[in-house]
Amino acid sequence: MKTAFEVYLRTPYRKLTLIKTGVGTEILAAITMRSFVAALVVVTTLLLGERCLARQPSNSRLSEAEIERQIETLLSQMTLEEKLGQLQQLHGIKDSGMHRPGQLEKVEKGLAGSFYHVRGARNVNVLHNATLQSRLKIPLLLAFDVIHGYRTLFPIPLGEAASWDLKAAERAASIAAAEARSAGVHWTFAPMVDISRDPRWGRVMEGSGEDVHLGVELAKARIRGFQGADYSQKDKVLACAKHLVGYGAAEGGRDYNTVDMSERRLRETYLPPFKAAVDAGVGSFMTAFNDLNGMPATANKFILRDILRGEWEFDGLVVSDHNSVEEMINHGLAADKSEAARLALNAGTDMEMFSGTYLENGAKLVETGKVATETINNAVRNVLRIKFRLGLFENPNAPVSAEQEQATLKKPEFLKAAREIAAKSFVLLKNENETLPIDLNKTKRLAVIGALADDKPNTLDWWSGDAHAEDSITILQGLRDFVAAANANLTSPATVTFSKGCESTCDSDKDFPAARIVAAAADFVVIVVGEIREVSGEAGSLSNIDLSGRQLDLVKEIAATGKPYVVVLKNGRPLTITWLAENAPAILVTWHAGTMGGPAVADVLFGAVVNPQWKTPHEFPRSLGQIPLNYDYKNTGRPFNASAPLRDTSRYMDAPNTPLYPFGFGLSYTTFRIDELNLSSERVQNGESVRVSVQVQNTGNRAGEEVVQLYLRDVYAAITRPMRQLKGFQKVALEAGEKRQVEFVVLPEDMSFLDEAWKMTVEAGEFEVFVGNSVNAVMGKFTVEGSTSTAAPTGATTVVTSTQASSAQKNVARLALYLVFTLLALN
Numbered sequence: 029m030k031t032a033f034e035v036y037l038r039t040p041y042r043k044l045t046l047i048k049t050g051v052g053t054e055i056l057a058a059i060t061m062r063s064f065v066a067a068l069v070v071v072t073t074l075l076l077g078e079r080c081l082a083r084q085p086s087n088s089r090l091s092e093a094e095i096e097r098q099i100e101t102l103l104s105q106m107t108l109e110e111k112l113g114q115l116q117q118l119h120g121i122k123d124s125g126m127h128r129p130g131q132l133e134k135v136e137k138g139l140a141g142s143f144y145h146v147r148g149a150r151n152v153n154v155l156h157n158a159t160l161q162s163r164l165k166i167p168l169l170l171a172f173d174v175i176h177g178y179r180t181l182f183p184i185p186l187g188e189a190a191s192w193d194l195k196a197a198e199r200a201a202s203i204a205a206a207e208a209r210s211a212g213v214h215w216t217f218a219p220m221v222d223i224s225r226d227p228r229w230g231r232v233m234e235g236s237g238e239d240v241h242l243g244v245e246l247a248k249a250r251i252r253g254f255q256g257a258d259y260s261q262k263d264k265v266l267a268c269a270k271h272l273v274g275y276g277a278a279e280g281g282r283d284y285n286t287v288d289m290s291e292r293r294l295r296e297t298y299l300p301p302f303k304a305a306v307d308a309g310v311g312s313f314m315t316a317f318n319d320l321n322g323m324p325a326t327a328n329k330f331i332l333r334d335i336l337r338g339e340w341e342f343d344g345l346v347v348s349d350h351n352s353v354e355e356m357i358n359h360g361l362a363a364d365k366s367e368a369a370r371l372a373l374n375a376g377t378d379m380e381m382f383s384g385t386y387l388e389n390g391a392k393l394v395e396t397g398k399v400a401t402e403t404i405n406n407a408v409r410n411v412l413r414i415k416f417r418l419g420l421f422e423n424p425n426a427p428v429s430a431e432q433e434q435a436t437l438k439k440p441e442f443l444k445a446a447r448e449i450a451a452k453s454f455v456l457l458k459n460e461n462e463t464l465p466i467d468l469n470k471t472k473r474l475a476v477i478g479a480l481a482d483d484k485p486n487t488l489d490w491w492s493g494d495a496h497a498e499d500s501i502t503i504l505q506g507l508r509d510f511v512a513a514a515n516a517n518l519t520s521p522a523t524v525t526f527s528k529g530c531e532s533t534c535d536s537d538k539d540f541p542a543a544r545i546v547a548a549a550a551d552f553v554v555i556v557v558g559e560i561r562e563v564s565g566e567a568g569s570l571s572n573i574d575l576s577g578r579q580l581d582l583v584k585e586i587a588a589t590g591k592p593y594v595v596v597l598k599n600g601r602p603l604t605i606t607w608l609a610e611n612a613p614a615i616l617v618t619w620h621a622g623t624m625g626g627p628a629v630a631d632v633l634f635g636a637v638v639n640p641q642w643k644t645p646h647e648f649p650r651s652l653g654q655i656p657l658n659y660d661y662k663n664t665g666r667p668f669n670a671s672a673p674l675r676d677t678s679r680y681m682d683a684p685n686t687p688l689y690p691f692g693f694g695l696s697y698t699t700f701r702i703d704e705l706n707l708s709s710e711r712v713q714n715g716e717s718v719r720v721s722v723q724v725q726n727t728g729n730r731a732g733e734e735v736v737q738l739y740l741r742d743v744y745a746a747i748t749r750p751m752r753q754l755k756g757f758q759k760v761a762l763e764a765g766e767k768r769q770v771e772f773v774v775l776p777e778d779m780s781f782l783d784e785a786w787k788m789t790v791e792a793g794e795f796e797v798f799v800g801n802s803v804n805a806v807m808g809k810f811t812v813e814g815s816t817s818t819a820a821p822t823g824a825t826t827v828v829t830s831t832q833a834s835s836a837q838k839n840v841a842r843l844a845l846y847l848v849f850t851l852l853a854l855n
């Protein structure tokens with residue numbers, strides 16, 4: 029990654045350049061002898077500090093310079109048609125993983141650079157053999173939607189986000205990568221790093237929720253998981269940050285709809301996860317379907333050239349979304365396919381997915397001078413560069429091994445991880461009078477109600493990779509297995525009975541009476557309701573996010589028996605669940621939890637293995653009319669004050685402004701107290717950090733883990749700032765009664781915002797800091813003194829974690845810089 033290594037350390041004396049010289053080695057080339065000594069100090073410090081500066085993936089075994097040489101050699105041998113072929117991505121058959129009729133001939137002629145959907149050793153090797161028949165034998169780049177698992181399915185990304193567990197997200201992605209690569213897949217169209225604040229949009233399930241900081245951290249974690257330090261390794265895949273950009277802001281939450289927003293909102297909210305993806309070394313980007321301020325993303329020069337290639341210096345691959353080049357005709361931008369191809373190529377969309385406008389029109393466009401040869405060459409370079417970095421040119425004759433594939437998929441350790449990570453994604457929204465966990469010593473007759481509890485096909489969600497429904501364990505089976513195992517140790521065994529109540533879509537109440545009888549005969553009822561896969565994911569937009577069909581009536585029917593119950597939600601988005609919030613004794617959000625979702629639900633409901641401690645990554649609105657709803661709102665000129673409600677304030681007449689469940693909310697089987705906030709100083713000079721400590725105590729009688737969150741507010745600034753913004757979080761595990769000090773370092777970057785010239789700026793003035801969780805936060809104040817400081821233009825916010833660990837890493841980096849400057853000064 030050339031750009032990533034071009035780190036210029038500007039000083040009045042010297043310019044040092046970090047250059048990459050081979051397999052994962054970076055050497056600081058200095059201009060003078062003394063600077064060289066300084067450089068040595070830096071290298072040593074970096075080594076001591078281990079990972080103190082974000083390391084870029086070292087990629088394939090060839091050096092970057094060698095890769096560039098080989099690209100030029102290959103390019104010089106290619107015909108224009110072969111070049112255009114490299115830019116074309118063909119689609120195989122999703123269900124079978126095979127290619128389509130006529131596609132092998134294209135491969136043999138060198139007219140296809142990439143495929144998606146084709147996967148599995150057998151299918152892949154057929155394509156591979158066809159490649160070997162082509163003139164230049166350029167390997168194919170094989171892609172697939174490995175969104176949250178390949179064969180072993182993990183929770184949907186929104187669920188993973190609810191875990192606030194970056195290690196878990198990284199591990200899920202790394203297992204998905206190992207399985208996918210074993211099946212011949214090189215490239216996943218993930219992670220989706222679109223911020224979204226509208227749960228009507230079906231694709232909220234595929235993202236990290238509403239928050240920028242959490243979104244940035246999860247984007248990096250998932251890219252680390254998919255790509256590792258080197259995606260040429262045989263258990264890694266190339267990641268693709270998508271959808272550049274604004275896709276999550278579709279008007280009305282209707283998929284593919286128009287997006288229109290200010291550059292400020294774009295840069296403050298929607299771009300940072302994409303910038304973070306570049307920083308994490310992501311190898312590819314996908315353009316969005318939508319138009320952004322009048323220009324479809326696939327032809328958007330401002331985004332693809334000025335920002336991505338210009339400001340961020342990205343040198344990887346940009347692919348269109350499925351058919352999004354040709355769809356520019358529907359957008360009303362291109363009159364025909366030729367114009368669509370011209371606009372997309374000139375804007376910097378290197379590879380065309382699905383539609384075939386590049387191959388069809390590219391030669392004519394070059395002949396007539398509408399697209400420069402160099403534009404085509406650069407796009408081809410980007411494709412080839414990724415193929416080299418993936419190591420595809422090495423061992424071109426080695427087929428993908430079917431045995432290796434079989435040995436990799438669904439490994440027991442992968443299933444175990446899927447179960448653990450699923451349990452970590454659940455959010456306990458309500459637990460009145462300690463309804464949960466279910467105590468099998470006392471609860472002997474358990475009833476399970478709801479078709480979704482026993483619906484194998486719906487254990488798969490909209491994005492299920494290559495997962496097979498028969499591999500997964502339903503909630504009903506998970507509960508039965510758990511109880512059967514527990515019975516071995518119980519003096520009197522527990523039983524599980526089941527009744528659907530209605531089908532998964534719940535169109536009829538005719539089976540309600542049967543369900544009521546089953547519930548009435550039980551000591552405790554688990555009601556499973558929520559969403560089927562079809563109303564979630566791509567094109568799964570809804571204009572109503574209540575429980576669908578008669579599901580709420582079913583819950584009311586069971587509630588009327590007077591038996592204690594928990595509502596287990598199986599959902600792809602935040603739902604409007606006001607009745608449940610007011611009436612149900614307990615609510616557990618389990619999202620679409622993947623292959624091992626059923627056992628994970630049992631682990632949490634019985635509290636035997638897991639004590640929930642996870643937090644909503646997206647607010648749950650009270651009603652649809654509150655959308656968009658986000659915690660980092662601005663105060664306005666007429667803020668609403670619930671203690672002194674006035675008419676002429678920013679409010680709804682018929683509903684509170686607050687969500688039903690706020691961002692960052694989630695209960696545990698224990699309780700925590702967060703207090704004694706202490707600041708290292710209440711007055712700091714501009715450019716200095718502030719240490720913030722709190723005391724966290726487990727005040728319940730079980731061990732548990734709390735996600736301690738730090739929010740910051742810049743009270744007065746040259747650009748109005750949100751009431752609070754998440755800047756860091758830490759997970760703290762505590763035994764019953766245990767207390768611990770937790771410290772955050774708020775860095776100048778955390779206090780900064782983009783000024784009118786898009787420079788990161790820290791202004792002198794007052795700041796408020798909140799530490800805690802959504803329902804219990806302690807507040808402190810500090811003042812920054814001295815003149816406004818601006819960093820170099822960054823193009824997008826550099827979001828910095830203010831956790832202890834990252835600040836320790838930064839301190840090492842700072843020490844290194846300090847030593848360089850000292851030595852340079854001696855020069």
Ligand SMILES: *[C@@H]1O[C@H](CO)[C@@H](O)[C@H](O)[C@H]1NC(C)=O
Pocket residue numbers: 150153154157
């Ligand atoms: C690919 O070609 C090799 C060598 O001709 C052959 O042994 C192998 O069976 C072929 N594989 C497939 C999947 O067609």
Ligand SMILES: *[C@@H]1O[C@H](CO)[C@@H](O)[C@H](O)[C@H]1NC(C)=O
Pocket residue numbers: 467468469
């Ligand atoms: C249930 O009873 C067993 C045996 O008396 C005991 O070891 C266990 O702790 C009990 N479980 C709970 C949750 O109270």
Ligand SMILES: *[C@@H]1O[C@H](CO)[C@@H](O)[C@H](O)[C@H]1NC(C)=O
Pocket residue numbers: 513514515516517
């Ligand atoms: C049953 O009790 C034994 C002995 O305490 C323990 O090792 C085992 O894990 C228990 N089994 C279950 C299913 O709880």
Ligand SMILES: *[C@@H]1O[C@H](CO)[C@@H](O)[C@H](O)[C@H]1NC(C)=O
Pocket residue numbers: 460461612613
């Ligand atoms: C919880 O306890 C309170 C006080 O005993 C009682 O009024 C309420 O009905 C209980 N709620 C549930 C769901 O059991």
Ligand SMILES: *[C@@H]1O[C@H](CO)[C@@H](O)[C@H](O)[C@H]1NC(C)=O
Pocket residue numbers: 669670671672
């Ligand atoms: C809201 O109103 C209460 C009662 O008048 C007042 O004490 C409080 O300061 C107000 N809050 C704000 C933020 O103005």
Ligand SMILES: *[C@@H]1O[C@H](CO)[C@@H](O)[C@H](O)[C@H]1NC(C)=O
Pocket residue numbers: 704705706721722723
């Ligand atoms: C907070 O700071 C005060 C004064 O420095 C100190 O006495 C107190 O122990 C600190 N509290 C915690 C929890 O660190």
